[in-house]
Structure formats: C-alpha cells, structure tokens
Amino acid sequence: MKKTLVLSALLLGMALAGPANNSLVVGTSQEPPNIYDPWNTNNLAVTSEINGYMGAALIAPDDDGDLYADIATAVPTLANGGYKVVKNAAGDVVRNSMTYSIRKDAKWSDGTPIKVADFQFWLKVVNDDRVPVPERTPWNRAKITAVDGDTFTVTYEPPYLFADQTGPGLAPSHIMSASWNAFDNATKNQKDAKVVNEEWKKFISAFTTARNLPKVVAGPFRPTSWRSGNSLTMTRNPNYWRKPKGDLNNYVQTVTYRFIPNTNTLKVNVLSGQLDAISAVSLTFDQAIDLQRSERGKFKTYFVPGAIWEHIDVNARGTKAKELDLDDPRMRQALLLSIDRDALTKALFQGKQAVSNSWVNPISKLYKKNVRDYNQNVAQARQLFTQLGWTPGSDGILQKNGRKLALNFSTTAGNSTRERVQQILQDQWKKVGVQVTIQNYPASVFFGPDMLSKGQEGKWDLAMYAWTGNPIFEEGNLFKAESIPTAANGYAGQNYSGWNDAEFNRLHKQAQTEFSLPERIKLFDRMQTIWSSELPALPLYYRVNPYTKVTGLNNYTFSAYTLYPSWNAYQIGWASRGAAEVNKQK
Amino acid sequence: MGTYILKRILQMIPLLLLISLVIYGLTALQPGDPVDQLTFGNTNITPEDIARLKAAYGLDQPWYTRYLFWLGQAVRGDLGYSQDFNIPATEFVFQQRMPNTLLLTVPALVLSTLIAVPLGIFSAIRQYSLPDYLLTFLSFLAFSAPVFWVGAMALYLFAIFLPNVTGGAVSLPPGGLGGDVPADAGWWAVALDKLKYLILPLSILMLREIAVTTRFMRASMLEVMNQDFIRTARAKGLPARRVLYKHALRNALVPILTIMGLSIPGLFGGAVITETVFSWPGMGKAILDALVSKDFNVVMVSLMLLSILTVVFQLLTDLAYAAVDPRIRYS
Numbered sequence: 035m036k037k038t039l040v041l042s043a044l045l046l047g048m049a050l051a052g053p054a055n056n057s058l059v060v061g062t063s064q065e066p067p068n069i070y071d072p073w074n075t076n077n078l079a080v081t082s083e084i085n086g087y088m089g090a091a092l093i094a095p096d097d098d099g100d101l102y103a104d105i106a107t108a109v110p111t112l113a114n115g116g117y118k119v120v121k122n123a124a125g126d127v128v129r130n131s132m133t134y135s136i137r138k139d140a141k142w143s144d145g146t147p148i149k150v151a152d153f154q155f156w157l158k159v160v161n162d163d164r165v166p167v168p169e170r171t172p173w174n175r176a177k178i179t180a181v182d183g184d185t186f187t188v189t190y191e192p193p194y195l196f197a198d199q200t201g202p203g204l205a206p207s208h209i210m211s212a213s214w215n216a217f218d219n220a221t222k223n224q225k226d227a228k229v230v231n232e233e234w235k236k237f238i239s240a241f242t243t244a245r246n247l248p249k250v251v252a253g254p255f256r257p258t259s260w261r262s263g264n265s266l267t268m269t270r271n272p273n274y275w276r277k278p279k280g281d282l283n284n285y286v287q288t289v290t291y292r293f294i295p296n297t298n299t300l301k302v303n304v305l306s307g308q309l310d311a312i313s314a315v316s317l318t319f320d321q322a323i324d325l326q327r328s329e330r331g332k333f334k335t336y337f338v339p340g341a342i343w344e345h346i347d348v349n350a351r352g353t354k355a356k357e358l359d360l361d362d363p364r365m366r367q368a369l370l371l372s373i374d375r376d377a378l379t380k381a382l383f384q385g386k387q388a389v390s391n392s393w394v395n396p397i398s399k400l401y402k403k404n405v406r407d408y409n410q411n412v413a414q415a416r417q418l419f420t421q422l423g424w425t426p427g428s429d430g431i432l433q434k435n436g437r438k439l440a441l442n443f444s445t446t447a448g449n450s451t452r453e454r455v456q457q458i459l460q461d462q463w464k465k466v467g468v469q470v471t472i473q474n475y476p477a478s479v480f481f482g483p484d485m486l487s488k489g490q491e492g493k494w495d496l497a498m499y500a501w502t503g504n505p506i507f508e509e510g511n512l513f514k515a516e517s518i519p520t521a522a523n524g525y526a527g528q529n530y531s532g533w534n535d536a537e538f539n540r541l542h543k544q545a546q547t548e549f550s551l552p553e554r555i556k557l558f559d560r561m562q563t564i565w566s567s568e569l570p571a572l573p574l575y576y577r578v579n580p581y582t583k584v585t586g587l588n589n590y591t592f593s594a595y596t597l598y599p600s601w602n603a604y605q606i607g608w609a610s611r612g613a614a615e616v617n618k619q620k
Numbered sequence: 621m622g623t624y625i626l627k628r629i630l631q632m633i634p635l636l637l638l639i640s641l642v643i644y645g646l647t648a649l650q651p652g653d654p655v656d657q658l659t660f661g662n663t664n665i666t667p668e669d670i671a672r673l674k675a676a677y678g679l680d681q682p683w684y685t686r687y688l689f690w691l692g693q694a695v696r697g698d699l700g701y702s703q704d705f706n707i708p709a710t711e712f713v714f715q716q717r718m719p720n721t722l723l724l725t726v727p728a729l730v731l732s733t734l735i736a737v738p739l740g741i742f743s744a745i746r747q748y749s750l751p752d753y754l755l756t757f758l759s760f761l762a763f764s765a766p767v768f769w770v771g772a773m774a775l776y777l778f779a780i781f782l783p784n785v786t787g788g789a790v791s792l793p794p795g796g797l798g799g800d801v802p803a804d805a806g807w808w809a810v811a812l813d814k815l816k817y818l819i820l821p822l823s824i825l826m827l828r829e830i831a832v833t834t835r836f837m838r839a840s841m842l843e844v845m846n847q848d849f850i851r852t853a854r855a856k857g858l859p860a861r862r863v864l865y866k867h868a869l870r871n872a873l874v875p876i877l878t879i880m881g882l883s884i885p886g887l888f889g890g891a892v893i894t895e896t897v898f899s900w901p902g903m904g905k906a907i908l909d910a911l912v913s914k915d916f917n918v919v920m921v922s923l924m925l926l927s928i929l930t931v932v933f934q935l936l937t938d939l940a941y942a943a944v945d946p947r948i949r950y951s
Contacts (some may be wrong), residue, residue: 264799599660
C-alpha cells in the first residue's frame with residue numbers, strides 16, 4: 035500500500051512536471067554522443083544545445099546578435115581598449131588581440147576559480163595534432179599571454195576577422211590535466227594515428243559520456259544523471275555566478291532532456307502534455323504546422339527565422355553544362371525567372387519561410403537589402419531562352435541544335451519537403467518548356483565523394499540542399515574559386531557549381547582582411563550584386579526552426595544568432611513560480 | 621552425436637570469418653565516410669584538416685587493410701570504440717542497447733508463444749468452425765496491418781484520445797523507456813514505471829507474433845492430424861485427448877521449434893519498426909543508426925553477434941529436432 039502511494043505520488047509529480055516541481059522537460063529527436071567535450075570533437079547540433087546549459091563563455095551573442103560578457107568582466111571593444119588592431123606601414127592589419135579579465139566570482143561547479151590556465155590548457159589541446167578537432171581556425175594562429183592571474187590577451191597573427199565576436203574555449207585544467215599528461219605519454223611516439231585516436235577516445239570519454247559524466251562544468255546547470263538512450267538530467271549549479279532577477283528559487287531547478295528519435299512520437303508527446311518544450315533539434319516544418327493547429331491554449335508553436343539556406347546549385351561545369359548553356363548566367367537567370375518562389379513558399383510553408391535572394395542571411399549586417407529580387411517573370415525568362423537560341427519544339431520543350439533543354443534535378447531522397455518543392459518547380463519549369471527529371475539519391479550518396487564534387491563529370495545538373503549561413507561569421511567562402519573541387523585539389527572544397535568570377539574572388543580576398551565592418555559591408559554589397567547577376571545557385575528560402583513550449587515558460591527563446599534556447603539557461607523559469615520575463619521569443 | 625556437434629562448431633569458424641569480411645566490406649563500400657559527414661557544410665575546413673581526420677580514423681587506408689586491422693584487434697578481444705558514442709563498441713551494444721531490446725523482445729516471444737500455441741491448436745481442432753474463421757480473420761488482420769500504422773494508432777488512442785476523454789484516468793506514455801521516477805526510487809517503482817512504457821510496444825510486437833505463430837501452429841497441427849499414425853491411434857480407440865496431446869502435438873511442434881530457433885537471433889537484433897515508432901532505444905534502431913553514420917565498430921559488433929547467434933541457434937534447433945522426433949538421429 036505504502037509503495038503504491040509513493041509510486042502514485044511520483045507519477046503524479048511527473049504528470050505535473052513544470053511549475054509544480056519547478057522543472058523543465060525538453061524533448062529532442064537526437065541524443066548527443068557525448069556532452070561538454072571542451073574541444074567539440076563532434077559537431078551535432080543537439081550537443082551544442084545541451085552544452086549551452088552546462089557551458090560558459092567569455093563573451094557570447096544574445097538573441098539580437100549583441101554581445102554580452104559571461105566569464106569576462108566586460109566585452110572588449112576598440113572603444114574600451116580591450117580589442118586592438120595592429121597595422122603595418124602599408125596600413126594592412128598584421129595582428130589583432132583581445133584582452134579579457136575573468137570575473138572574480140567565476141568558478142567551476144566544484145567551487146574552483148576559473149583561471150587563465152584553463153584557457154591556456156584548452157588552447158594547447160585544441161592545437162595538438164593528435165586531437166581530432168574538425169577544424170582549428172582560428173586557434174592555430176592564436177596565442178594566450180597572461181597579464182596577471184585573472185587577465186589575459188589572445189593575439190591572432192595572422193589576424194582573425196572575427197576576433198571581437200568570439201573568444202577561446204576553456205577546460206578544467208585542475209580536473210583534466212593529469213589524464214591529458216597520461217594520454218600525452220602514452221601516444222608520444224605512436225606512429226599509428228588510429229591507435230592515437232583510440233587513446234584520445236579513452237581520454238575524452240572519461241569526462242563526457244553517460245557512464246562518465248563531466249566532473250565539473252562552468253555553466254548554470256550541471257549534469258546529474260544520463261540514462262543512455264532515454265534521458266539526461268541537469269540541476270542548478272550553485273556556483274554559477276550570474277543570477278536571474280529576484281529569488282533564484284523562482285527559476286527552473288532541473289532540466290531533463292528526453293531523447294525521442296522518432297519525430298512523430300515526439301509530436302505525440304507534445305500533444306499528450308509530457309513535454310514542457312521541445313528542442314531546436316526536433317520537429318519537421320510539417321509536424322510543427324500540425325501542432326500549431328492543435329495548440330488549444332496548452333502550448334504555443336514558434337517558427338524562428340534560422341540560419342539554414344535552401345538553394346539549388348546549378349552545375350556550370352563539364353561538356354553537358356556547356357551544351358545546355360548552364361555555364362551562361364542568362365540561362366541561370368531564365369531558370370530562376372521561370373519559377374514562382376513566392377507561390378511555392380506560400381503553398382508549402384504558409385509564407386513562414388521567406389524567399390531569399392542572396393546566400394547571406396537576411397539578419398546579418400552584411401545582407402544587401404535591395405539585391406535583385408527575381409520575382410517570377412515568364413516573359414523575361416522566355417526572352418532570355420530565345421537570346422540563347424532555345425526555341426520551343428513540337429512537344430513544347432525548348433530545343434537547340436537538336437538537343438532538348440532537359441535537366442536532372444537531384445536532392446536527398448526521403449526528404450519529403452524537398453521532394454514536394456521539386457514537384458512544384460518541375461511543374462513550373464515544364465510550363466516554360468524546360469524538361470526536368472527528378473533523380474534523387476540517399477543522403478550518403480548525394481553528399482558522398484562521387485556526386486556533388488564531381489560536377490565536372492556531368493553527374494548532376496540541378497542539386498537542391500542547404501547550407502548553414504551564420505549571420506555573424508559570414509566570410510563569403512561558399513563561392514570562392516579555391517573551393518571548386520577538382521581532381522587536382524583532391525576534390526576538396528564546396529563550391530560545387532564551379533562558378534569562378536574574377537571580381538567576386540578579388541572582393542572576397544579583400545573582405546577577408548577588411549577589419550572595418552562598414553567597409554566589409556560595402557564589399558559584400560558588391561559581392562552580392564555580382565552573385566545575384568551571375569546566379570551560380572538558385573536561391574530558394576531561409577528555413578525557420580520550429581519548436582513548441584508550454585504557456586508560461588519564460589526566457590526559453592533563441593534566434594539565428596544564439597541558435598539554441600539554452601543560451602540563456604540561467605534565466606529560464608515559469609511565470610507561475612515568479613520567474614521574470616527578460617527575453618521574448620521574436 | 622559428439623562428433624557431429626564438433627564438426628558443426630568447426631564449420632562455423634570459416635563461415636563466421638567470411639560473414640565478417642562481407643559485412644565489413646559492404647559497410648566500408650558505402651559512399652562517404654564519417655569524416656565526410658563531419659566536414660560537410662564547414663567551409664573553413666582545409667584539405668589538410670580532412671587528411672588529418674581521415675588518418676586519425678584510419679580512413680586513409682583501403683577497406684581490406686582496415687578489415688585486417690579490425691580482425692587482428694578482434695581476435696585479441698578488442699572490438700574498438702564507437703565512433704558516435706566515444707565508448708567501447710561492446711559496451712554500447714551489450715550494456716546500453718541489448719538489455720532494452722531483450723526487455724521488449726523476450727516477453728514478446730514467450731507470451732506470444734504461450735498464447736499462440738493453444739490458439740493454433742484450438743483453431744486446428746475446430747477447423748472451419750466459427751471460432752476458427754474468427755481467429756483466421758484476426759490473424760490475417762494482425763499481420764497484414766503495417767506495424768508503423770498500428771503503432772501510430774495505438775499511440776494516438778492511448779496517449780492522446782483516451783486521456784482526453786477520460787480526463788487522464790486511462791493513459792499510457794507516448795513512447796520512450798520510462799524514467800519518470802528517480803533511479804533510486806526503489807526497484808518496485810522503477811519496474812512499474814518501465815512496465816507502463818513497455819505495454820504499448822510489447823502489445824504491438826506480440827500482436828504480430830501471435831498472428832504468425834497461430835497460423836503456423838494451426839497448419840502444422842492439421843498436417844499431423846491427417847497423417848496415418850493419428851488415424852491408427854484413433855482406430856486403436858485411444859482417447860481423443862491422448863491422441864491430440866501425446867501423438868499429434870509432439871510432432872506438430874517440430875516446425876514451431878524451427879520458427880522459434882530462427883526467431884531467437886532476431887530477439888537480439890531488435891524490432892526496428894516497433895523500436896522506431898515507440899522511440900525504444902534498442903538494438904534494431906542502434907544497428908540502423910550505426911549503418912547510416914558508418915560507426916563501423918558498432919556495426920561489426922552488432923551484426924557479428926547476430927551471425928553467431930544465428931549459427932549457434934541453428935545448431936541447437938537441429939539438436940532439438942532429435943529430442944522431439946525419435947526418427948531424427950545425428951550419429
């Protein structure tokens with residue numbers, strides 16, 4: 035009887051999760067392979083989101099892209115002297131540096147103060163050749179110099195364009211150093227990289243996995259339980275220094291992530307009230323639209339403008355591309371003018387995913403607002419086809435020199451949204467005489483080594499997929515000439531359309547070393563004008579990130595700058611428990 | 621008999637080696653590798669970064685060299701780390717996923733067999749009666765309906781519709797593995813919590829198993845009951861119950877044993893669709909994910925385990941034939 039009562043109480047507690055026990059239950063469709071790996075050797079979005087609860091940074095952007103100080107006492111700027119740019123006699127920037135002061139009350143979750151040594155340890159490991167960090171830019175050119183126990187300078191030489199937007203990471207040297215030294219000794223003379231990697235996995239998995247939870251963290255929550263395949267629970271870190279308005283007890287004390295890989299099951303969990311919110315890594319757009327129809331005041335669905343750009347690369351390389359005039363910008367313009375992207379986004383996305391005209395994210399400071407808008411204009415498209423010598427044949431399909439304007443249109447098989455987009459566009463192109471055959475591939479083939487990068491061999495004509503365009507760290511690298519994959523460079527690089535424009539390349543190089551934002555804006559303005567006229571890719575839309583949260587959950591927000599709702603973890607709380615609302619979802 | 625068993629065990633060794641080569645080769649020959657997935661979309665990554673990562677993961681070597689390396693390590697008992705989970709592949713498979721799968725599949729097999737065998741016998745001895753027609757109809761319905769559809773309907777019914785209609789009095793969780801109570805809440809609370817989550821996927825899995833086994837049992841019983849030795853037994857005036865349970869059932873169980881023998885490796889492999897629909901973190905889903913993300917060591921541990929179980933249970937099934945059918949001898 036007693037057991038039954040205890041169980042009933044526990045189950046009731048779960049059913050009333052949220053305000054009743056001041057917890058937060060979040061659903062996500064992915065489970066991270068490991069958490070709080072200071073060197074991010076996996077790049078899964080869900081890992082970054084969960085790390086947000088447990089991590090702290092020197093400085094970070096808020097939902098509007100404005101920087102705030104977390105571990106640092108202030109955001110270093112040119113105005114306050116914390117950010118320095120050093121130029122040579124010719125006026126070129128040769129190095130830049132940021133000076134950070136660590137807050138006196140910044141501590142690891144075990145109460146140990148965060149020190150300069152923690153940043154130095156992090157930098158040493160990230161640059162070690164034995165560590166499988168995906169990319170080391172810009173840390174391979176960074177140096178940390180301690181000014182005193184709590185102040186240090188990060189110098190980038192050659193200079194780093196976004197030095198003022200981000201800082202180095204940190205790792206608890208007092209916890210990890212001994213294990214790192216053991217790894218160092220064990221692999222010092224090891225020639226086999228695979229053996230070294232296995233040793234690395236042993237080292238990192240001692241601090242980051244379900245069986246070995248992080249020993250200490252720096253953020254507002256610390257992990258307390260991880261049931262592999264099921265859930266991860268984090269509780270308030272009493273040693274975290276930033277405090278929300280009013281009593282800390284008014285804010286969420288426990289956060290549980292439930293891993294529900296099937297997004298339909300995740301949807302059912304939202305409808306049945308088992309989840310207070312869902313992660314930024316969860317539902318498809320269609321599922322979110324369905325949920326929006328079923329809100330009934332219990333929860334609210336949000337569509338947050340994101341950083342993921344959907345587009346169609348046009349293969350301008352190889353003999354077939356030349357025969358079809360795909361290497362001529364007029365053909366690409368005609369293809370874009372033939373389709374009605376407004377109608378497409380209205381039909382499929384209720385207009386929530388706005389049509390894009392540039393690869394630069396519309397919320398970025400570099401975005402050119404008046405870039406040419408290719409509204410559907412069939413008359414103009416026909417004119418361009420005629421200029422290129424394409425005339426309608428007896429079957430209505432455009433023909434030239436006995437060849438039909440027939441294109442293969444590929445994307446990732448099984449992605450129902452993209453497949454629907456394909457069908458609408460195929461129909462629209464058919465009306466102007468372009469025959470489009472849909473030929474899709476599994477993601478492993480589509481993104482594999484033998485497809486996109488082999489455009490030269492005529493393996494595809496039109497390829498639809500997405501890029502993540504970070505509104506802060508936009509460098510314009512997608513379309514630089516060095517990124518064209520060729521046999522000579524071992525098919526490295528991701529400029530799959532093979533577009534190569536001398537002026538764009540020159541401006542891009544210039545922009546890479548232009549440290550003045552207003553000047554960079556001017557360069558990007560021109561780059562976007564050129565790109566828009568040349569159209570190496572047909573822009574479609576920027577995706578939105580859908581998610582839901584129960585009414586009354588405050589400060590659970592994100593944007594394309596912050597990416598995940600965990601950015602503001604210390605302030606997340608329930609209105610009914612007295613949590614003040616500081617950030618509203620835009 | 622002993623010589624026969626030894627011969628069969630020795631035959632397993634080259635067979636398993638061949639299977640491991642085929643599995644490794646086919647997995648490695650898929651387009652792309654884990655590094656491609658890690659680097660796609662990162663425009664800052666350099667060819668040197670890619671080369672460094674490929675060397676770190678051993679992907680700069682041809683697949684057969686990697687296979688030989690894997691085999692060399694495997695015979696020493698080291699089956700490598702999971703690329704995706706940063707823990708030993710054996711730990712991921714045996715400690716994190718397999719217990720969940722067994723929790724779902726073993727009760728499904730045992731309970732469905734306990735239900736289906738009597739139903740099959742009942743259906744066979746009342747051939748062409750109303751209950752037989754009804755059982756036949758329900759069996760066909762159960763194994764014709766797609767598992768993902770039945771699962772989705774069950775989720776809707778028990779997690780949304782009934783809780784709404786009954787004000788929460790009738791409710792089952794919408795997928796997952798439990799965890800509503802703290803791990804230290806006591807075994808009884810934890811077990812009940814898990815049971816609550818187990819009911820729906822277990823029922824869906826059992827539905828199909830019951831349907832299939834009932835049909836097999838019915839067909840097997842009918843075949844045996846039409847044979848001469850049953851007619852002889854009846855002609856001798858043996859009681860119907862004795863003819864049925866002593867003579868017919870024992871022979872009718874041989875094909876059922878075959879099915880069960882072949883089903884057992886499947887228990888460890890998990891029920892992919894059921895696990896997917898109910899977000900049950902078991903082996904089926906794990907193998908699928910590992911194949912997609914090219915987590916080679918997890919693929920090898922999982923599929924080799926299934927291969928070993930298949931050949932071992934085939935041997936055990938063959939031996940079981942001899943136990944239930946006196947005509948079968950392996951000497």
